[in-house]
Structures are given as structure tokens and as C-alpha cells.
Amino acid sequence: MEGLVSTNLIKGRTAVVGIGQTALGKGIEDSELSLACQAVSAALDDAGIAPAEVDGLASFTMENDREVDLARNVGLGDITFLSQVGYGGGAGCGVTGHAAMAVATGQCEVAVAWRARKRASKGSRPWAQTAGRISNNWMWTRPFGIIRPVDEIAILTRRYMHEYGGTRNHLANVAIAFRKHANRNPVATMGHKTLSREEYMNARWISEPLCLFDNCLETDGALAVVITTAERARNAKHPPAYIHSYAQGLPPQHQPMTNYFTDDPLRGPAWTAAKRLWANSDVGPADVKVAQLYDAFSPLIPLSLEGYGFCGRGEGGPFTDDGNIEWPNGRLPVNTSGGGMSEAYVHGFNLVLEGVRQIRGTSTSQVEGADVSLVTSGEGVPTSAILFTKEA
Amino acid sequence: METGWLLPDLEQEVSAEFWHGCGRGELLVQACAGCGNWRMPPRPMCPACRSTEIRWDVTSGRGRIWSYVVPHPPLLPAYAEIAPYNAIIVELEEDPMIRFAGNLVTSADGAINAIDPATIQIGEPVQVVFTQIEEVSLPRWVRA
Numbered sequence: 001m002e003g004l005v006s007t008n009l010i011k012g013r014t015a016v017v018g019i020g021q022t023a024l025g026k027g028i029e030d031s032e033l034s035l036a037c038q039a040v041s042a043a044l045d046d047a048g049i050a051p052a053e054v055d056g057l058a059s060f061t062m063e064n065d066r067e068v069d070l071a072r073n074v075g076l077g078d079i080t081f082l083s084q085v086g087y088g089g090g091a092g093c094g095v096t097g098h099a100a101m102a103v104a105t106g107q108c109e110v111a112v113a114w115r116a117r118k119r120a121s122k123g124s125r126p127w128a129q130t131a132g133r134i135s136n137n138w139m140w141t142r143p144f145g146i147i148r149p150v151d152e153i154a155i156l157t158r159r160y161m162h163e164y165g166g167t168r169n170h171l172a173n174v175a176i177a178f179r180k181h182a183n184r185n186p187v188a189t190m191g192h193k194t195l196s197r198e199e200y201m202n203a204r205w206i207s208e209p210l211c212l213f214d215n216c217l218e219t220d221g222a223l224a225v226v227i228t229t230a231e232r233a234r235n236a237k238h239p240p241a242y243i244h245s246y247a248q249g250l251p252p253q254h255q256p257m258t259n260y261f262t263d264d265p266l267r268g269p270a271w272t273a274a275k276r277l278w279a280n281s282d283v284g285p286a287d288v289k290v291a292q293l294y295d296a297f298s299p300l301i302p303l304s305l306e307g308y309g310f311c312g313r314g315e316g317g318p319f320t321d322d323g324n325i326e327w328p329n330g331r332l333p334v335n336t337s338g339g340g341m342s343e344a345y346v347h348g349f350n351l352v353l354e355g356v357r358q359i360r361g362t363s364t365s366q367v368e369g370a371d372v373s374l375v376t377s378g379e380g381v382p383t384s385a386i387l388f389t390k391e392a
Numbered sequence: 393m394e395t396g397w398l399l400p401d402l403e404q405e406v407s408a409e410f411w412h413g414c415g416r417g418e419l420l421v422q423a424c425a426g427c428g429n430w431r432m433p434p435r436p437m438c439p440a441c442r443s444t445e446i447r448w449d450v451t452s453g454r455g456r457i458w459s460y461v462v463p464h465p466p467l468l469p470a471y472a473e474i475a476p477y478n479a480i481i482v483e484l485e486e487d488p489m490i491r492f493a494g495n496l497v498t499s500a501d502g503a504i505n506a507i508d509p510a511t512i513q514i515g516e517p518v519q520v521v522f523t524q525i526e527e528v529s530l531p532r533w534v535r536a
Contacts, residue, residue, distance in 0.1 A: 133401035140433050141493045142398040143530055145471050145504065146479045151463050155481055159459035162514045205476070208462035208509065253439065260458070260481050260491050261432055 012392035015240035018047025018226030036116035039222035056081035056108030089378030097246035116222035164314030182338025249273025270307025292351035396470030
């Protein structure tokens with residue numbers, strides 16, 4: 001791809017061999033630390049790897065549970081690699097990718113990446129905890145009532161609609177597709193609740209032009225992945241999901257969530273991550289059979305479809321028409337477990353596990369012949385993306 | 393008196409001059425004293441030439457609405473009371489890449505929920521006004 005030299009230092013050298021999660025829902029009583037430990041423990045059992053073999057850990061900077069506490073509870077061994085990735089929902093593929101890089105470069109042999117989150121926990125809703133005077137860059141937006149993430153993204157959405165003619169019908173396509181997928185997923189929070197276009201159009205506003213159903217869920221729960229070398233993965237219990245390519249993305253002059261101060265605010269971090277992701281890959285957007293695109297808010301789907309090259313600028317809205325992002329017949333089934341909007345919102349980390357399940361062939365909305373599976377993290381903040389493949 | 397509004401710290405080194413300008417009724421933009429490049433939000437170094445020399449230019453205070461949003465509850469109490477209200481992003485007349493967040497009001501003392509959101513249009517011309525809340529002078533915008 002233009003401007004970047006391709007490398008194959010990551011390609012096919014590592015794989016996700018274990019996935020684990022707790023119950024996902026509201027009002028779960030276990031502590032965040034307990035949830036983190038349960039998810040990691042389940043992922044290790046899924047991989048058939050003993051805790052003492054874990055020697056690498058990668059986590060979100062927003063994670064409340066420290067590596068030391070995880071290690072002492074789960075009974076991990078000597079840890080020789082520790083890493084964290086910032087920017088909340090932008091970090092899911094980042095921590096997975098850091099773990100893969102560490103394994104590929106020999107800094108560790110078995111790495112675990114995880115995310116545990118409770119809605120009621122300190123720090124889970126930063127906007128609601130502002131006290132005193134604002135001393136950082138939020139001072140340029142919050143005094144005017146642009147307070148919540150939904151307000152910040154709604155401003156970009158309104159501009160997107162103005163520039164490209166995107167409509168609420170496009171956003172409804174996204175919400176309805178993900179709900180249909182959730183209806184097939186027994187662990188999805190919205191597993192038993194259908195969503196019609198009429199219900200979408202009549203829903204209450206949260207931040208115009210975004211309504212209730214344009215927002216992700218709020219979820220308690222934890223999820224984890226185990227990554228090891230391709231050599232070890234060949235003898236794993238489950239089909240390995242090889243990490244084919246991975247990238248992070250911070251574009252020039254970016255300001256997280258309130259990216260209104262650049263020449264082209266609708267060209268977000270996805271474009272930057274996509275450049276490196278595809279440059280280091282043997283495949284391109286046309287080869288991707290299924291995608292898990294970060295969906296804290298529905299408009300991030302058209303933006304991500306454009307950013308990762310599935311369509312041109314401004315074509316992300318129409319791309320969602322005609323069931324194009326729906327399982328099983330869509331051109332690109334997206335968020336096949338229901339995503340953040342209908343399965344669970346755990347900072348997008350559930351998307352990573354669903355990307356792996358598609359390669360394993362165990363999704364509840366399994367795409368036939370899914371040999372290339374894309375997962376992306378938060379658009380609107382410094383982000384990350386990962387390509388899983390069936391073959392190394 | 394605490395109003396419950398989220399207000400800026402007026403004495404941060406990088407941004408104090410902007411808020412002092414608002415207090416005088418001037419909408420300022422930070423400029424590089426080396427190459428003249430304008431930048432918003434303010435910051436210590438010019439990304440065009442890496443100079444740390446700063447000057448503050450007085451702008452026309454005129455611009456156009458670049459985008460807007462209409463928040464509804466759940467919100468922090470002070471904002472929930474007046475929701476739905478509008479918040480706008482304005483691009484400056486002299487340089488559309490310089491943008492400011494604000495609210496569309498009928499006058500400096502007007503409420504941010506007074507204008508029917510259905511009448512707000514991207515591209516419409518606006519003029520800055522300054523609203524006093526506690527010790528802070530907030531830039532807001534009226535239709536020009």
C-alpha cells in the first residue's frame with residue numbers, strides 16, 4: 001500500500017489459542033478483579049495451557065485490575081513482558097497486538113490480554129465524575145454542554161450527514177443488523193429482544209441526531225485471550241486464529257472524541273491504522289469475509305467501513321443498505337455476535353473474541369469459509385485493528 | 393455560587409490568555425510568533441515550525457456553524473434541567489480550520505435552549521457574544 005514498506009515480522013507467527021469470558025450483563029455481583037481472573041482462567045482452560053506457563057500480559061490503561069493482582073490470583077509464573085494500551089475502546093486490538101508482538105519477538109511465549117469492566121466502577125463513566133474546574137482539552141467542549149461521548153460523536157455524525165447525505169435509515173440498518181445477530185446469540189444481552197425499523201425511528205433521543213438504539217449497551221463482565229507461537233498453536237485444542245496483521249492508529253492533529261479541530265475531522269484514526277494493517281498484509285479489504293467493527297455508536301460503522309477501505313469516502317452509509325452487513329447473505333457480515341450495541345459493551349473486547357470464533361467456525365452466526373476475519377477498535381480515539389486468518 | 397456548570401480553569405498556562413480575552417470581550421486565537429500559523433486548541437509548540445514563541449491574535453468573532461448537536465437526558469443535573477439544548481461547532485470566517493465549540497443563543501443573556509433546534513442550519517453565519525457564568529466569560533454565538 002502507498003507510502004509504507006511491508007514487513008512480515010508479525011505475519012502468521014502467533015495465534016490466539018484460547019478465549020474465555022464471564023457472564024456479560026447488568027448488576028453482576030463479582031468484583032472486577034474476580035471477573036478478570038475468571039475470564040483469564042477460562043481462556044487458559046480453553047487453550048489447555050497452565051497458568052504457570054503465562055509469561056506475558058497486556059492490558060488497557062483504563063483497566064482497574066493490576067497485573068500483579070491478576071498474577072497472584074490466577075497463579076501465573078514468571079512474567080517477562082508487561083504492556084498497556086491507552087484510549088479506552090481504542091485499545092482492544094492494541095493489547096492483543098502487543099501480546100502478539102511480544103510473542104513474535106521472543107519476549108514471552110504465552111501472553112494473555114484481557115478486559116474487565118463494571119458499569120458502577122470508578123472511572124467507567126469519566127464524563128459523570130467531572131468536579132471543579134476543567135484544566136485540560138475538555139475545557140474547549142464541556143462548558144458548552146458537549147459532555148458525554150454520545151454528544152461528541154453526534155456532532156461528527158451531523159457533519160457526516162451534511163457532507164455525504166447519510167441518513168437515520170443508514171444508522172437504523174446498523175442497529176437492526178446487529179440486533180438480528182444478537183437474536184441468534186444466547187449470551188447476548190439483547191438476545192431475546194428484536195428491533196424493528198419503526199421502533200428505531202420512534203426511539204427517544206439521546207443526543208440528536210442519535211437515538212437510544214444508536215448507543216452501545218452498558219455491561220459488566222470480562223473477557224480474555226491467550227496468544228502463543230504459531231509452532232505451539234499447531235498442537236492447540238482449537239483451530240488457531242493466526243494474527244496476520246495488526247496496527248495502531250493515531251492520525252496527525254487528532255484530538256480524542258472531540259476531533260473537530262483538524263482539516264478533515266471525518267478522516268479518523270481508522271485511516272491511519274488501515275494503512276499499516278493492509279501494508280503488512282497479504283490480503284486486502286476484498287478478502288475479508290467477516291468484520292467486527294467497534295460500535296460504541298452506530299455512526300462509527302460507516303466511518304470504519306470507509307476508513308478500512310471497504311468503500312469510498314461517504315459511501316459507508318449506503319454500504320449498509322440491502323442487508324449488506326447482515327449474516328448470512330450480506331456482502332460483509334459485521335458484528336456477528338451482536339457487537340457492543342446488542343451483545344455486550346466491554347470496551348470492544350468482545351469483538352476480539354468473536355473475530356476468533358469466526359476463524360474457529362464456532363460463531364452463532366458463522367460465516368461460511370471465514371478464513372480472513374477483521375476486528376477493529378474504537379474509532380474516534382487512537383485506535384487499533386487486527387486481522388485473523390485461518391492459515392498461518 | 394456554584395451553578396453546576398462545567399467551567400474551565402482560567403489560569404492554565406497554555407489557555408489562560410484565551411479566557412482573559414473572553415473576559416475583555418475578544419475572541420482570541422493562538423498564533424505562532426515564528427511562522428504565524430494559527431492553532432486551536434492552544435498548545436505550547438507550533439506543529440508547523442516547532443517554535444514555542446506565542447502570540448494571540450484578535451479575530452473577527454464571525455463564523456459559520458460547522459455542526460451541531462441537541463443533547464437530551466440523562467445528563468449532569470445542571471444540563472438536564474435545561475435539556476434539550478443546542479451545542480454548536482463554529483468555523484471562523486478568517487480560517488475555517490479554526491473551530492470553536494459554543495451554543496447558539498438569541499443574545500448574550502439568552503438561554504441555550506431558547507432556539508428551536510429544527511431551525512439550526514449548518515453553514516449559517518454567526519457572531520460571538522460573551523456570557524458571564526460565575527467568574528467565567530463563555531463565548532457563545534448569535535445569528536449574524
